[in-house]
Amino acid sequence: MNILKELANRDRVFDFLAPADSPVDVRHGPILYMENVTVSFDGFKAIDNLNLTIDDGELRCIIGPNGAGKTTMMDIITGKTRPDAGQVWFGTRHDLLTMKEPEIAHLGIGRKFQKPTVFEALTVFENLELAMSVDKRVIPTLTARLNGEMRDRIDEVLVMTGLVAQRHQLAGILSHGQKQWLEIGMLIMQRPxxxxxxxxxxxxxxxxxxxxxxxxxxxxxxxxxVVVEHDMGFVRSIARKVTVLHQGSVLAEGSMDQVQSDPRVIEVYLGESEEAA
Structure with missing residues (x-):
């Protein structure tokens, strides 16, 4: 296996820098705070005066029709896109709009894209090993030895992701679902x-x-x-609080039953269905 080639592949997007103990301060507020955020592309407002807060330890589902601004929102949080106006804070001390993508990852923000991105030529175990929160320069990576605590951490994540039986399998032969779990596991290894x-x-x-x-x-x-998803059955199965985005801003927020019964949400989704038809 050519590990150097895998590491040099620019299509591989991983945040290897998050420390075990993130310095984020949530003693006096939410873990994520977005206020009056706006961003335009060629005159089109992808995000329009967006206000959103996520509490520490919360599971939040974000839904909305195509073009609602869900991906752009995540791009802003991770530093890929800079808004034209507004504030984005991670805890009470870190202004994300002043930071670059690697710095944001280092604080403890991990992102999983829709298409699973794993090192297919490496085993499941090796993928998790590479994702561990240690020195990820090429030479230390190739020469590092796992200690007992590191192996225990990998074993723990294998159990969490249901991939114990696949630990020595190449990632490339996993099913689509297993690749998704492996990538989530790789993010978990970074303790975001x-x-x-x-x-x-x-x-x-x-x-x-x-x-x-x-x-x-x-x-x-x-x-x-924070889970962005289109499958409403899945959202209902995990949702504790749901935020509905429309035209770049929050349309509704609450339990799944509350947002599904909101006339504005019904109108937006019915309108999308009629346009698609």
């Missing part, structure tokens, strides 16, 4: 305080969706988890 998960059950079987629901709900409390 905030985990952003984009459409985790797209393309999954019903059984895989149930396992993913167990995994994400099991993380809540240990980490803050």
């Amino acid at each position: 305080r905030l985990l952003l998960v984009d459409e985790p059950v797209a393309g999954m079987t019903e059984q895989e969706m149930e396992r993913t629901a167990e995994l994400l709900t099991g993380l809540a409390g240990k980490q803050s988890v």
Whole structure:
């Protein structure tokens, strides 16, 4: 296996820098705070006066029709996109708008994209090993030896993700669902305080969706988890609080029953269905 080639692949996007103990301060407020955030692309407001707060240890589901601004919101949180106006704070001390992507990852914000991105030429165990919160320069990575605590951490994540039996399998031969769990596991290895998960059950079987629901709900409390998803059945199975985005701002917020019965939400989703038809 050519590990150097894998590490040099620019299509591989991983945040290897998060420390075990994030310095985020949540004693006097939420873990994530977005106020009056606006961003435009060529005159189109992708995010329009967005206000959002996520509490420490919370599991929040973000839903909304296509073009609602869900991906742009995550891009702003992770430093990929800079807004035109507004504030974004991680805890009470860290202004994310003054920080670069690696610095934000180092604080403890992890992001999982819709398409699973794993090192397919490496085993499940090796993928988790590479994702561990240690020195990730190439030479130390290739020469490092795992201690007992590190192996215990990997074993713990293997159990959490349901991949114990696949620990020595190449990631490339895993099922779609297993690759999703492996990537979530790689993020867990970094001990993030905030985990952003984009459409985790797209393309999954019903059984895989149930396992993913167990995994994400099991993380809540240990980490803050924000899940962006289109599958309403899955959202209902995990939702504690749901935020509905529309045209770049919050349209409704509350329990799944509350947002589903909101006339504004019904109008937005029915309108999308009629346009698609």
